[in-house]
Amino acid sequence: MSSGIYEEFLDLAGFEGTELQDMLPEWIEASGRLGLSEEDVRFATREWIPKYFDIELKGVRKLIGAFMREAIDLTRAREYKARGVKILYGILPAITSNYMAIKQSGQDRVFVSFPDIFLVAVLNGFFHRINPYLETAEAQGMTYGCRHCALNKTRISARLLDVIPSPDVIWTWGFVCDEGPKTDEFINCMCASDWDVLITRLPHDTHFGEKDFENERRIRYLARQMEHGYEAVQEKIGIRVTPESIADSVGLFRSYSTKLSELISLVCSADPQPFSGTELSLLGYPMAMPFNTGFEYVTDALETTIDEVKQRIAQGKGIIPKGAPSLGCYFVSAPVPWICKMFQENGVGLTFSLNMTPTMKMLEPPRYDDPYMAAAEAWLKRPQSSNMGYEIEASCEKVDAYKPDGMLMGAYDFDRWLGVHQKVLSMAVEEKIQVPHFYMESDFWEDRDYSQEALRTRIESICQIVKMNKMMTSS
Amino acid sequence: MQKLLKEFAEKAFSRPPELKARKTEGRKIVECVGSFIPQELVYAAGAEPYPMCRGGEPEPTDACLQYMLRFLNPFAKSLAGYYLLGLDPVTDIADLIVAQQKDCHVSRISELLEYLGLPLFKVGVPPDWEKGFAFDYYFDALGMMKARLEDLTGMKVTDEGIRAQVESANAIHELLRNIDAFRDREAPCVGGYDFIRMNHYSFYCDPSYTVSQLTKIHDKISSAGDVFSNQSPRILLAGHIVAVGDYVVPKLIEDSGGVIVAEMLDEGLRDFHGTIETTGDMLRNIAERLYLHRVPPSVFQPAWRQRFDHLEAIVHKRRIDGVIWYQLSFDEIYDMEAACVSKWLSDAGVPFLKLESSYEYSREHMGPLTTRVESFIEAIREQKR
Numbered sequence: 001m002s003s004g005i006y007e008e009f010l011d012l013a014g015f016e017g018t019e020l021q022d023m024l025p026e027w028i029e030a031s032g033r034l035g036l037s038e039e040d041v042r043f044a045t046r047e048w049i050p051k052y053f054d055i056e057l058k059g060v061r062k063l064i065g066a067f068m069r070e071a072i073d074l075t076r077a078r079e080y081k082a083r084g085v086k087i088l089y090g091i092l093p094a095i096t097s098n099y100m101a102i103k104q105s106g107q108d109r110v111f112v113s114f115p116d117i118f119l120v121a122v123l124n125g126f127f128h129r130i131n132p133y134l135e136t137a138e139a140q141g142m143t144y145g146c147r148h149c150a151l152n153k154t155r156i157s158a159r160l161l162d163v164i165p166s167p168d169v170i171w172t173w174g175f176v177c178d179e180g181p182k183t184d185e186f187i188n189c190m191c192a193s194d195w196d197v198l199i200t201r202l203p204h205d206t207h208f209g210e211k212d213f214e215n216e217r218r219i220r221y222l223a224r225q226m227e228h229g230y231e232a233v234q235e236k237i238g239i240r241v242t243p244e245s246i247a248d249s250v251g252l253f254r255s256y257s258t259k260l261s262e263l264i265s266l267v268c269s270a271d272p273q274p275f276s277g278t279e280l281s282l283l284g285y286p287m288a289m290p291f292n293t294g295f296e297y298v299t300d301a302l303e304t305t306i307d308e309v310k311q312r313i314a315q316g317k318g319i320i321p322k323g324a325p326s327l328g329c330y331f332v333s334a335p336v337p338w339i340c341k342m343f344q345e346n347g348v349g350l351t352f353s354l355n356m357t358p359t360m361k362m363l364e365p366p367r368y369d370d371p372y373m374a375a376a377e378a379w380l381k382r383p384q385s386s387n388m389g390y391e392i393e394a395s396c397e398k399v400d401a402y403k404p405d406g407m408l409m410g411a412y413d414f415d416r417w418l419g420v421h422q423k424v425l426s427m428a429v430e431e432k433i434q435v436p437h438f439y440m441e442s443d444f445w446e447d448r449d450y451s452q453e454a455l456r457t458r459i460e461s462i463c464q465i466v467k468m469n470k471m472m473t474s475s
Numbered sequence: 476m477q478k479l480l481k482e483f484a485e486k487a488f489s490r491p492p493e494l495k496a497r498k499t500e501g502r503k504i505v506e507c508v509g510s511f512i513p514q515e516l517v518y519a520a521g522a523e524p525y526p527m528c529r530g531g532e533p534e535p536t537d538a539c540l541q542y543m544l545r546f547l548n549p550f551a552k553s554l555a556g557y558y559l560l561g562l563d564p565v566t567d568i569a570d571l572i573v574a575q576q577k578d579c580h581v582s583r584i585s586e587l588l589e590y591l592g593l594p595l596f597k598v599g600v601p602p603d604w605e606k607g608f609a610f611d612y613y614f615d616a617l618g619m620m621k622a623r624l625e626d627l628t629g630m631k632v633t634d635e636g637i638r639a640q641v642e643s644a645n646a647i648h649e650l651l652r653n654i655d656a657f658r659d660r661e662a663p664c665v666g667g668y669d670f671i672r673m674n675h676y677s678f679y680c681d682p683s684y685t686v687s688q689l690t691k692i693h694d695k696i697s698s699a700g701d702v703f704s705n706q707s708p709r710i711l712l713a714g715h716i717v718a719v720g721d722y723v724v725p726k727l728i729e730d731s732g733g734v735i736v737a738e739m740l741d742e743g744l745r746d747f748h749g750t751i752e753t754t755g756d757m758l759r760n761i762a763e764r765l766y767l768h769r770v771p772p773s774v775f776q777p778a779w780r781q782r783f784d785h786l787e788a789i790v791h792k793r794r795i796d797g798v799i800w801y802q803l804s805f806d807e808i809y810d811m812e813a814a815c816v817s818k819w820l821s822d823a824g825v826p827f828l829k830l831e832s833s834y835e836y837s838r839e840h841m842g843p844l845t846t847r848v849e850s851f852i853e854a855i856r857e858q859k860r
Contacts, residue, residue, distance in 0.1 A: 141814020146807055147546045174602070178579050178774050179807045181602075189779050189815045199776050201609075204582035205599030205616070208589035217615070224608050388586040413544055416579035416807065420544040424590055427542070441544070 003028060005038060009045045013068050014061035014301075023072070030072040033163060034123065035132055044127045052337035053279065054319070059305025060279050064126060066297035067282075070113070071122040073293050074164060077111055081165045086110045086237035089170040091180050092117055092151065092288055093385070095375055097249040098230060099171075099290040102237070104245035110237060114289040115164050116155040120445050121285065124150075124335040130446055133157040140190060149414045150445035152183035159191050166194040169236040171229055174201040175385050177417045196236070200229040204417070209389030212380035213361070219368075222376035230372075246371060252295050256286055256302065261358065263306050268326070268351050268402040272318020275309050277332035277350030278340040284356035285334070320349045325405035325470040327462075328398075330422060331355040333411055333444045338452055339459070346463035352402050355384055355418075359394045388421050392428045399435050406466050410440040436469065438462045476695045480669060480676075483688050487679035490525065491564035497523050498568050503628050506565060508554060508585075509575030510742050510772075511600045513761045515640035516617070517573075518682070519632045520624035525565045526678040527554055527572065528743055530718025533835045535560055542587050548803040549834040550718050550742075551580035555587050566593065571627055573620060575600050578774045578808070596623050602775045604766065614762040621758065637757035643682035644751065650689035651677070651747035654696060658736040659793060662701035667712055667735020668725040674744045675719045703734040708855035710735045711789055713816070714801035715773070715809050716742035723836050724801050727845060733852040737793045739786055740801075741772040773812050782812070783819050790825055797826035797855045799848075804833040826855055 006028050010020045031041060054060045081087050086106065090099050091114055103112040124130035130150065137153035138144050140160065158164045174181035184197040202222055206212050213219065234240055260283060267275045283305065286298045312318070320326075326349040333339050340350045362381045366374035379385060383394035399407060409426045412419030426437035440458050442450040494504050503522040507514055517524035529535075535556025536549040543552065557563035566572070572593055574585045577600040589595050598616045601609035621632050651674065657664045673692065677685045710733045717725060717740060728735055738744060746769055752760040770785045771778040789795065798820055802809045813829050820827040828851040830844065 141811065141817070143810055143814075146805060146810040148807055148810070174776075178602070179811075181776055182774070182808050182811060185776055185779055186811045186815070190818065197777075199603050201601055201603045201776070203576045203599035203601050203612075204579070205576040205597040207595065207597060208586060221608070221612055228606065228608075388583075388590065413546055416547065417583065420547050420579075420583050421586065423544065424542040424587060428590070 005042045005045060006031065009041050010065075010068075012045055012049060012055060012061060012064070014058065014065035026072055027068070030075040033075040034071065034119070035161070035163075036123075036127055036129060040127050040129050048128055049126055052341050054276055057275075057279075057305060057308045059301050059303075059308050062301035062304055063279065063282060063298065066291070066293075066301050067118065067122050067126075069293045069297060070118050070291055074113055074115055074118055077113070078162075078165045080111045086239065087165060087167040088112045088233065088237055089167045090114050090290070091155070091170070091172050091184075093176055094171075094173040094288075095226075095379055096288060096290045097246070097253050098226070098375075100249040100252065100295070101241050101245040102233065102239060103290060103292065104248055105241045106237070106239040110239055112290045112292050115158055116151040117285070117289050119154050119158055119163070120151055120335050121282070124446055125282070125337060130154060130335070131448060133161070134446060134448070136160055142186075147414045149177070149179055150443065152179055155183060156187055156191060159187055159195065166192045167196065169196045169198050169233055171198045171200065171233050174199055175379070177415055179416070198229060198232050198236070200225045204387065206387045207389070208387055209393070210387060211390055212386045213377050215380075219373060219376045219380060222379060223370065223372035226375055227372045253287065256295065256299060257358070259299075259302050259306065260284060260287065260356075263302065263309060264352050264357060264402075266306070266309050266313065268404070270313045270318070272316070272322040272324065273320050273326055273349040273351065274312040274318050275305070276319050276340050276344065277329060277353070278334050278337045279305070280351070281332040281353055281356065282334040284353065287356065320344055320347060323470075323474070324349060325466045326351045327406045327408045327438070327466065328352050328354065328402055328404035329408045329411070331411060331444060333442075335445050336443070336447045338447075339442070339455070342452065342456065342459050343463060346460055348463045348466050350408065351404060352398075354395055354398055354407075357398050357402070359383065359397055361394075384418060388425060392425060392432070395425065395429045396433050399429060400433055404435065405470055406436040406438060408438050408440060408462070411442045411444045413441050413443055436465075438465075476665070476669070476692060476699060479688065479692045479695055480672065483673065483676040483680070483692070486684060486688070487676035490679045494523055494525060494565060495568060503570040504565065504568055505624070505627070506569045506572040507574075508572065508581060509577065510746065511575040511577060511613070511765050512573050512598060512620075513617070513765060514678070515637055515644055515761065516621055516624060516632065518640045519636035520621070521628045521630040522570070522624060525569070526719075527566075527574075528675070528678065528719045529553060529557055529563075530716070531721030531723065531834055531836075533833070535562065536834055539584075539587070542590075543583065546805045547583065548580050548715070548806040549832070550716055550803055551584045553718070553834070554581070554584050555591070558588070558591070558593075570594065571596055571623070573598060573623075577602065577772065580806070596620060600766070604771055604775045605777070610762070610766055613766050614759060617758055617762050634757045637761070638753050640682070641751045641753055641757060641761070643686065645753070646686050647677055647682060647689065648745060648747040648750060650686065650693055651745060654689065654693050655747065657696050658734075660701075662705040663703045663707075663734050663736055664696050664699055664701050666703060666729045667710070667738060668722060668729050670735070671717050671725055671738065671744065672722070674747075677745060678719075706856070706859060707732060707734040708796040708852050708859060709733075709794055710852075711737045711739065711786070711793065711795045711798045712801055713739040713786060713798055715803055715806055716740055717801065718743055721832070721834065723841075724799075724830060724832065724844075724848075727848050728799060728852070731845075731849045731852040732856065733797075737789045737795065739770065739782075739789060773808050779812050779815050783816060786816065787823065790823075795825065796859060797828065797851060799851070800827065800829040802829060802831045804831050826851070826858070
């Protein structure tokens with residue numbers, strides 16, 4: 001095996017000098033454990049990443065590097081476990097500061113990860129190679145025809161293929177879909193009886209338009225759930241979380257969130273659009289998952305990107321021509337980066353993701369001093385965790401704030417909570433604020449069913465309409 | 476027995492015009508969705524309950540596609556679909572729809588009903604049922620449902636009122652248990668196709684009529700001869716729901732020579748195996764019975780091992796020859812559970828067949844479905860010989 005292409009990959013991912021040389025053997029070993037061949041690495045380095053990621057920007061390369069560090073670290077989890085390090089997993093969506101606070105308190109005594117999202121983000125986003133994982137889970141009973149979530153399939157396969165060990169505990173939040181938490185029961189029943197699951201759930205029972213974060217009963221219940229989960233996790237892994245760690249983690253996320261909001265505003269207000277939705281979405285991931293390798297690498301990537309985007313704006317440089325229309329999205333897919341690129345090739349930019357953009361309410365300080373009540377209130381301010389009536393209201397606020405030429409919905413066809421309602425959500429928001437919405441059925445995590453060939457005409461058609469609308473409103 | 480069953484059906488399906496008449500007399504109509512919504516409370520509030528439990532036809536599921544993505548199970552889509560097509564005789568006159576919020580399918584469809592302007596009340600059912608505070612949440616939700624019904628009807632719901640309704644329900648359950656026991660015989664004198672329909676009709680009809688009709692049916696069966704042979708393969712039908720009207724699969728099983736001698740379905744059947752306590756706090760009694768003292772539904776967590784233990788117990792107790800798993804398309808949780816059940820039953824040496832329905836029973840769909848069921852029954856029959 002030649003190490004050349006592996007070295008070239010790390011160089012592409014922003015590694016330099018001795019750090020690159022130190023990382024190289026680990027990366028070669030990790031790639032094998034992840035199921036990547038030398039050819040896969042070559043394909044990613046020479047074709048896929050240069051084509052679909054804005055690697056002219058140092059910030060983007062560092063971002064890829066931050067994800068790679070985490071993926072490599074994930075493949076070491078077995079060794080960590082053998083050394084007595086406690087393994088804590090989680091799944092999307094969850095309040096990640098809880099997990100980071102555990103990491104802050106436990107340091108090297110605990111390994112914290114949401115393994116499936118890293119694997120999908122890295123393996124499909126950078127290598128376009130998640131399919132073997134999906135097929136392994138399908139052979140185990142997550143049938144292809146039922147439209148199960150790729151993240152859940154990946155989690156199952158990661159364990160089945162021994163890419164990751166069973167955790168000391170997986171703290172699973174089921175505040176959105178049912179399949180996420182039930183996947184852990186599936187793993188426990190079918191793949192690994194030592195897959196220890198702790199679930200924290202909340203029924204979808206607020207009424208249409210009701211503000212969940214004003215519902216005292218709901219806040220109190222969720223706070224109770226969180227406290228129960230937090231206590232149980234600490235007991236299982238034997239690590240007590242200090243108040244300082246909680247404060248540090250919350251501060252870290254707030255700081256990252258503020259910087260990310262700045263970047264989103266820059267991207268949405270500049271003409272020409274200086275930065276693509278794919279990387280913007282990827283930069284949003286740290287808001288939704290913990291990094292066992294720490295937050296400094298993604299923070300560095302974000303800060304570098306902001307500087308570079310500012311430079312582009314000052315130079316009048318963009319990824320699409322000046323005056324070209326842009327679309328906001330429910331969530332721009334980073335694991336399927338060609339979608340964004342295909343829009344750009346058709347003269348339309350994808351910008352912000354509704355799912356990654358805070359409402360004004362979310363930026364307000366909490367009403368409660370109790371940390372669990374405050375965390376519960378913060379969670380319930382998230383529109384996608386709320387009922388559809390409130391999500392419509394919040395979506396109107398966000399779309400109105402960023403003023404895109406239209407909205408692209410869809411991409412969550414597998415999700416019985418986040419996906420199934422998007423047609424009616426589109427209808428309602430469009431009716432209220434007159435911004436056209438386009439519904440494109442697709443999959444956020446993978447592209448087996450919705451390939452480039454399958455979506456090309458739909459994307460071209462949407463772009464034609466958006467451009468015509470733009471011309472009509474400009475003339 | 477078939478004559479009595481037909482009378483029962485006619486009475487059940489005359490319920491909508493009956494409700495319309497009641498409405499003109501000032502009675503409130505309350506539609507109920509799911510097994511966690513106790514009809515007893517609705518009766519105790521002086522209102523008329525009507526179950527939303529219809530399925531088995533493709534058109535209502537298609538009608539939802541304008542609003543919802545296709546990857547919802549067809550039963551959930553039917554909840555809104557019949558209304559959208561103007562085929563639901565009651566929803567237009569309903570004063571309230573009370574829906575359990577146990578899974579994403581029904582929860583999102585409930586939101587669609589709200590979006591369409593229908594009056595909805597949601598009862599939260601936390602899936603993490605082993606936590607004490609999760610039970611408290613459901614119990615509180617029933618309390619809120621009771622208060623909402625009192626607001627609607629202007630009638631106070633008392634423990635005595637609930638108790639009277641619970642006693643009726645217990646009587647119905649006892650009769651169903653007794654009828655079900657006929658299926659324990661070597662040559663059962665009633666099959667699952669009829670038993671499921673009896674259950675369904677019992678949801679619609681007035682409790683006193685139901686008690687009287689089930690009593691007649693029970694007496695008739697007990698004096699009648701065997702209906703099924705002692706050589707008929709004994710089938711356990713398991714899965715999510717056989718909705719009202721969705722009788723193709725149960726009928727096909729029995730037309731193919733099998734007999735359904737037990738069901739393990741989360742919805743669409745009364746949980747007739749137990750009774751509700753009639754002393755003490757009646758609302759709590761109901762909550763405990765519906766939430767704690769039952770086989771946990773598939774979406775509850777943890778559930779699948781407990782559910783399999785229960786299924787295995789039925790297999791032994793009812794001398795089951797094969798299990799047919801009846802699943803609705805895109806029902807992701809049941810699809811996952813099916814894989815576990817299939818593996819565990821295979822380990823136990825019990826034949827297993829998984830069927831999936833999108834409520835599409837056209838000629839093209841029926842051919843393969845019939846072949847699969849017939850082959851399964853035939854294979855078991857051969858084994859039995």
